[in-house]
Amino acid sequence: MKNSLLNCPFCGKPPDIINGDNRDDYIYIMCRNDDCCADMGPHHSIDEAVLAWNKRCPLDDMPEPVTSGSFSKMIQKFENVVSGKGSNNE
Numbered sequence: 506m507k508n509s510l511l512n513c514p515f516c517g518k519p520p521d522i523i524n525g526d527n528r529d530d531y532i533y534i535m536c537r538n539d540d541c542c543a544d545m546g547p548h549h550s551i552d553e554a555v556l557a558w559n560k561r562c563p564l565d566d567m568p569e570p571v572t573s574g575s576f577s578k579m580i581q582k583f584e585n586v587v588s589g590k591g592s593n594n595e
């Protein structure tokens with residue numbers, strides 16, 4: 506096999522390649538874990554499906570998690586804008 510599938514990004518179990526409707530251009534990737542149900546597709550070829558499944562967001566590109574501190578700042582900023590106190594007023 507040219508491309509090997511990475512394990513499920515959600516539960517870590519291996520996925521299966523599903524040939525939907527027995528058509529070669531209707532490929533799904535589906536997690537084998539019944540409690541997870543992650544799936545992706547349809548894709549037009551197995552290669553395309555495998556590439557899409559294996560494409561992960563690098564951890565460095567993940568957005569910062571929202572903490573109660575940063576959430577309070579966001580709310581404050583929002584309240585300033587709504588009440589006209591924000592520096593966004595030209």
Ligand SMILES: [Zn+2]
Nearest residue numbers: 513516536541
């Ligand atoms: Zn899974």
